[in-house]
Amino acid sequence: MKDTSQRDKPNQFVYKGKLYKNVSRYKVVGLTGSRNECPTCDELFNSIRAFEAHRVGQIGVDRRCLGVEGMLAKGMAKNAAGFWVSIPYKEWE
Numbered sequence: 001m002k003d004t005s006q007r008d009k010p011n012q013f014v015y016k017g018k019l020y021k022n023v024s025r026y027k028v029v030g031l032t033g034s035r036n037e038c039p040t041c042d043e044l045f046n047s048i049r050a051f052e053a054h055r056v057g058q059i060g061v062d063r064r065c066l067g068v069e070g071m072l073a074k075g076m077a078k079n080a081a082g083f084w085v086s087i088p089y090k091e092w093e
């Protein structure tokens with residue numbers, strides 16, 4: 001007997017106030033280039049560097065994600081698209 005009810009995990013998430021079902025989050029959010037999403041805390045990052053910046057502690061010992069407050073304290077910020085950047089853009093002109 002086949003019972004697939006245990007196997008089918010709900011594949012849905014909320015992004016910008018809208019509920020998405022059975023669609024790749026990557027497609028909706030538009031992860032391109034080095035943009036990435038942390039599989040642990042679900043935050044979105046504009047670069048690998050920003051992602052690395054929010055991971056603290058020693059691998060295999062106490063590796064963990066910085067929370068939002070920790071990231072802000074570190075000088076990180078979210079850009080207009082909702083991705084964390086390691087160094088907020090300053091006015092260059």
Ligand SMILES: [Zn+2]
Nearest residue numbers: 038040041065
């Ligand atoms: Zn994380």
